[in-house]
Amino acid sequence: MTRAEARIKEVVTFFENKDTFLGYRKLMDCAIDTQNLDIYNEVIELTDWKEKFPDEEDELIKRSLQTLNKIAKISIEDYNTKKTVVTGSNIIKSYGNNRFTLGPVSINIHKGDVYGLVGENGNGKTTLLRILAKELKHNEGSLEFNFDKGFNNDYDLRSNLVYIPQRTQKWYGSLKDNLKFVLSNYGMSPKENETRVLMMIARFGLWNYKHLKWNELSSGYKMRFELARTLLRQPELLLLDEPLANLDVLAQQVILEDLKSICNSINNPIALILSSQQLYEVEKVSDKVIYLKNGRHKEHEDKEAITNTKSHLIVEIDCHCERDKLKQIFADLSLEKLIYNGGVFVAYFPNEIAFPLVLETLGKHKIDVIYTRNITKSTRRFFVS
Numbered sequence: 001m002t003r004a005e006a007r008i009k010e011v012v013t014f015f016e017n018k019d020t021f022l023g024y025r026k027l028m029d030c031a032i033d034t035q036n037l038d039i040y041n042e043v044i045e046l047t048d049w050k051e052k053f054p055d056e057e058d059e060l061i062k063r064s065l066q067t068l069n070k071i072a073k074i075s076i077e078d079y080n081t082k083k084t085v086v087t088g089s090n091i092i093k094s095y096g097n098n099r100f101t102l103g104p105v106s107i108n109i110h111k112g113d114v115y116g117l118v119g120e121n122g123n124g125k126t127t128l129l130r131i132l133a134k135e136l137k138h139n140e141g142s143l144e145f146n147f148d149k150g151f152n153n154d155y156d157l158r159s160n161l162v163y164i165p166q167r168t169q170k171w172y173g174s175l176k177d178n179l180k181f182v183l184s185n186y187g188m189s190p191k192e193n194e195t196r197v198l199m200m201i202a203r204f205g206l207w208n209y210k211h212l213k214w215n216e217l218s219s220g221y222k223m224r225f226e227l228a229r230t231l232l233r234q235p236e237l238l239l240l241d242e243p244l245a246n247l248d249v250l251a252q253q254v255i256l257e258d259l260k261s262i263c264n265s266i267n268n269p270i271a272l273i274l275s276s277q278q279l280y281e282v283e284k285v286s287d288k289v290i291y292l293k294n295g296r297h298k299e300h301e302d303k304e305a306i307t308n309t310k311s312h313l314i315v316e317i318d319c320h321c322e323r324d325k326l327k328q329i330f331a332d333l334s335l336e337k338l339i340y341n342g343g344v345f346v347a348y349f350p351n352e353i354a355f356p357l358v359l360e361t362l363g364k365h366k367i368d369v370i371y372t373r374n375i376t377k378s379t380r381r382f383f384v385s
């Protein structure tokens with residue numbers, strides 16, 4: 001089964017289980033990968049109908065499955081290689097004597113992968129993103145880009161990579177006109193421009209907002225607009241600084257999943273680096289995590305490295321319970337350390353102790369747990385200790 005076939009099958013399963021919200025977004029990703037304007041128009045019409053009749057779920061599923069059938073008949077070329085788009089070696093950036101210094105940082109960024117850039121405030125996340133975006137010059141080390149479309153100068157380079165800063169600029173006119181303006185520079189027919197723009201508007205849930213102006217949109221929708229604008233340009237590298245900052249919890253999850261899905265495009269994958277303070281959410285979708293501490297990698301960047309350095313089982317617990325009681329019930333599990341940071345407990349056990357055993361112990365002693373999480377493999381452990 002090809003990747004495209006597997007993806008269609010997955011989307012059918014979502015619809016069969018009535019995960020319509022997710023299924024429909026994934027359907028749009030399948031549609032976008034066809035690059036077929038008839039399919040785009042069909043999805044655009046379907047989106048318009050869906051917005052007019054939001055309660056007709058069964059009919060929407062039926063129509064979506066029909067569209068999926070058509071998509072399945074279009075062959076999609078698989079972009080096979082996990083190509084490196086950026087290689088940075090021993091990058092150092094200093095803001096001057098006795099000021100902050102980033103690095104040395106070494107990274108290899110691959111197409112189709114999502115990189116979570118995490119670290120406490122002021123640890124150099126924005127600095128690193130701006131260096132990668134060529135907005136800021138580094139003092140030492142090398143930075144090499146390797147884009148499929150090639151580039152001769154910084155202008156070409158910037159069309160292959162897109163950097164969205166924390167604070168985006170105000171724009172004038174309607175959301176839709178602004179998106180159309182992006183494609184007007186690509187010399188395509190007005191009809192194709194309209195179709196591609198409406199497809200992206202549908203994909204980012206902007207259908208009912210397309211005629212609004214900048215000051216009529218909430219911050220979350222402004223971010224969706226930025227993403228739609230960016231993806232119309234089909235970049236190979238996308239750098240996002242705190243894209244989740246203005247989104248509610250549900251929207252954060254949706255955007256992250258969407259970004260992952262879009263970056264994993266079968267024929268047009270994108271390398272994505274996104275900085276965020278939302279550790280769990282970002283780690284969940286990231287293939288790799290780049291953790292900065294005092295401007296340096298705390299340790300090597302990938303999740304495997306973090307896993308391999310595991311020497312304890314580390315569990316975060318929020319519960320209505322006294323510290324002494326927790327110490328007492330965990331004594332049998334050879335508790336090594338119990339830290340309380342004012343909000344939650346962080347318990348360290350020997351490596352041999354399995355997380356289910358901790359859950360079992362909490363349950364057996366009827367501890368009123370609000371939440372608990374195994375953070376052994378999460379960069380969260382660097383933040384709590």
Ligand SMILES: Nc1ncnc2c1ncn2[C@@H]1O[C@H](COP(=O)(O)OP(=O)(O)OP(=O)(O)O)[C@@H](O)[C@H]1O
Pocket residue numbers: 095099100119120121122123124125126127128
């Ligand atoms: N133009 C500048 N001149 C001097 N120092 C700067 C400049 N820009 C940033 N810094 C310093 O560099 C350090 C890293 O800043 P940066 O914005 O890269 O961190 P960050 O990890 O993105 O922070 P946050 O999570 O708060 O956004 C900070 O101490 C900041 O004060």
